[in-house]
Amino acid sequence: MKVIMIHPADNNQLFLMKETCEQLNNIGIHTNRLEYGKFVLSSPRKDRTPWIFLLFSILEKIPKLRWYSRNYYKNNIIKIYSNIIKDYDVLHIQSSFFKEFADITEKAQDLGVKVITTIWGSDLNWETVEERPWKERIYRNSNIIHLGPSSSGEKNVFKQKYPEYAYKIRRVPFGLKQFDILDEMFSGKIAKDVSFISEQAKGRIMITCGYNGREMQQHMLILEAIDKLPKEIKQHLFLFLPMTYLLKDEYYRMVLEKLNSMEIPFQIQRDRLTLEQNLSMRMNTDIVVNIQKTDRLSASLQEHLYCGSVLIAGDWLPYEVYTDNDVFYIKTSLDNLYDNIKDVIENYPAYKQKCTNNRTNLYNISSWKAVLPKWKSFYDEMINL
Numbered sequence: 001m002k003v004i005m006i007h008p009a010d011n012n013q014l015f016l017m018k019e020t021c022e023q024l025n026n027i028g029i030h031t032n033r034l035e036y037g038k039f040v041l042s043s044p045r046k047d048r049t050p051w052i053f054l055l056f057s058i059l060e061k062i063p064k065l066r067w068y069s070r071n072y073y074k075n076n077i078i079k080i081y082s083n084i085i086k087d088y089d090v091l092h093i094q095s096s097f098f099k100e101f102a103d104i105t106e107k108a109q110d111l112g113v114k115v116i117t118t119i120w121g122s123d124l125n126w127e128t129v130e131e132r133p134w135k136e137r138i139y140r141n142s143n144i145i146h147l148g149p150s151s152s153g154e155k156n157v158f159k160q161k162y163p164e165y166a167y168k169i170r171r172v173p174f175g176l177k178q179f180d181i182l183d184e185m186f187s188g189k190i191a192k193d194v195s196f197i198s199e200q201a202k203g204r205i206m207i208t209c210g211y212n213g214r215e216m217q218q219h220m221l222i223l224e225a226i227d228k229l230p231k232e233i234k235q236h237l238f239l240f241l242p243m244t245y246l247l248k249d250e251y252y253r254m255v256l257e258k259l260n261s262m263e264i265p266f267q268i269q270r271d272r273l274t275l276e277q278n279l280s281m282r283m284n285t286d287i288v289v290n291i292q293k294t295d296r297l298s299a300s301l302q303e304h305l306y307c308g309s310v311l312i313a314g315d316w317l318p319y320e321v322y323t324d325n326d327v328f329y330i331k332t333s334l335d336n337l338y339d340n341i342k343d344v345i346e347n348y349p350a351y352k353q354k355c356t357n358n359r360t361n362l363y364n365i366s367s368w369k370a371v372l373p374k375w376k377s378f379y380d381e382m383i384n385l
Contacts (some may be wrong), residue, residue, distance in 0.1 A: 175368030213247025
């Protein structure tokens with residue numbers, strides 16, 4: 001079986017796509033990947049890069065020809081990708097956001113190539129009326145619609161929007177290589193890197209607020225709840241806000257103004273962190289608050305839970321996989337957010353103790369070791385459809 005995976009050229013997804021490709025190759029599924037819109041074929045088995053990508057890579061280095069090559073690529077992208085995917089058994093596209101994917105999946109079916117479309121939470125939660133026609137074509141051309149990173153709630157949303165394709169739905173979770181890296185960091189084989197964390201965090205309870213800069217994270221509601229805390233509690237806190245992506249300047253200014261008024265030391269992290277720095281930050285976090293309006297099972301929060309952070313999360317979020325597998329976290333309504341934050345701070349050792357088994361329980365449901373057999377069965381079913 002030979003698989004070509006096409007995914008957005010998104011830094012936040014890149015590590016997961018690289019790891020997925022490598023893991024599939026480890027179990028004998030010959031898998032290559034393309035970052036959509038770029039001229040690179042990544043192949044763990046060192047397959048040859050298509051000649052047209054080599055040509056584009058050369059033309060990109062020549063300023064006078066760069067515009068022409070990009071324009072040709074844009075106008076002929078379906079033909080270019082069709083010539084590549086014809087040599088594969090399975091086309092696996094990540095996301096239905098791109099209009100061109102409708103034509104690419106249709107070409108794949110014409111060529112006898114099976115199609116898997118992975119839907120992320122954003123594919124459904126951010127869908128516009130204008131996107132519906134081409135998304136419907138993508139789902140029609142897909143043999144399987146993969147809801148791996150999505151929740152059962154989003155599965156129901158998909159069924160409501162596209163009931164005629166509900167029978168194609170399969171759920172197979174992605175694994176998290178980060179757990180194995182964290183184990184090496186816990187044992188000292190890989191050094192922590194907390195050089196980016198403010199010195200003001202030392203000796204204080206570090207509360208991480210959300211995991212990106214999107215307004216949907218509702219940072220202002222978190223900060224307003226924390227600001228109501230008694231002064232004797234606030235003097236022991238340090239607030240860390242990871243806002244390395246999806247942050248708009250106007251929203252940043254609003255959050256910054258609120259933080260400056262709170263008399264609590266804080267850090268807004270705007271520069272991107274390395275993987276090791278991100279994981280070090282999770283290890284240093286005592287409490288993490290996530291009340292995003294909608295969410296899937298983000299790797300960020302699973303890393304926090306694996307490190308023993310006490311998670312306070314909105315009770316509307318679809319995290320039933322945690323409760324179903326004895327992963328402890330605190331559910332909160334917006335009305336009870338202040339009370340829950342205050343209670344966790346005042347009784348932190350007791351709540352920390354309740355998180356003791358989270359590491360083992362998460363590894364058993366989200367590590368690549370746990371999920372790889374499901375991926376093998378998934379692809380075996382696909383090739384036999």
